[in-house]
Amino acid sequence: MFTGIVEERGEIVAREDLDQAARFSIRGPLVTSDASYGDSIAVNGVCLTVVEHVDGVFTVDVMAETLQRSSLAELAAGAPVNLERAMAADGRFGGHIVQGHVDGVRTVLAISPTPNWTVVRVGLPADLERYVVEKGSITLDGTSLTVSAIGHENDQAWLEVSLIPTTLAETTLGLAQVGTPVNLEVDVIAKYVERLTGAGIARQEKGE
Structure with a gap:
């Protein structure tokens, strides 16, 4: 992990x-x-x-x-x-739970620099959209980030993250350009909750 x-x-x-x-x-x-x-x-x-x-x-x-x-x-x-x-058992948990299992690949759609941070917009696969929430966690190319915005444009879902100078300097996201492919991993907890909730509903419908 x-x-x-x-x-x-x-x-x-x-x-x-x-x-x-x-x-x-x-x-x-x-x-x-x-x-x-x-x-x-x-x-x-x-x-x-x-x-x-x-x-x-x-x-x-x-x-x-x-x-x-x-x-x-x-x-x-x-x-x-x-x-x-991989995280040591006695290490600090600085990001969020990341499995290293890529859920999808999408490209960088836009890069908007400001004096103190840079907003990066990345495409979001339709089948992953339900797992992504504003202020939730997302992993882009192995980097734990907070989703700052989500939306749609021309029937394309997207998410945005706001990168501080340290993230830009220390990760490949600082070198990314529009069109660069990025690995996405959604929060695994959301997937487990969906699975367990769906299983529970199914059992109730069956009267178990």
Whole structure:
């Protein structure tokens, strides 16, 4: 499990395309400082397993399913990525519950800078819209953020987040442009509540 507090902005060192898979080598001195074989590291919000690491560079294998359902398929050598180690049991819970399981990919629709923060608008898949609420939590490329606004334009749902200078400087969101694909993970608690509530209603209808 992760919290969405990005620890460092790493870089793709190499990519090797395999049969229905890819192997990435990623530079991340901080996240590899105590890494072991089999550890989990979130890369742009995708939970991946360390298969080897040396001199601050770790290697992960990414299967076709993950490539199809995330923006990792777009990455090449030199691309910056957000990195976070799995949360330690005794660590501070600075963000929100993040599983590292991408729910959808949408592009940046607009970027509106102001003197003290920047508003970023991202498309929102229709099947995820019900899980997103204003002032609720959302994960964009592995970064835990607060939804500042939601809405529709031309039958397209969208959400907005307001990024402070630290977030812009320390994560890939500060490098994003209109059209940049972004991994989205909604709050898992909302999905569990929906599932449990639906199951409860179904049982009541059956008289159980």
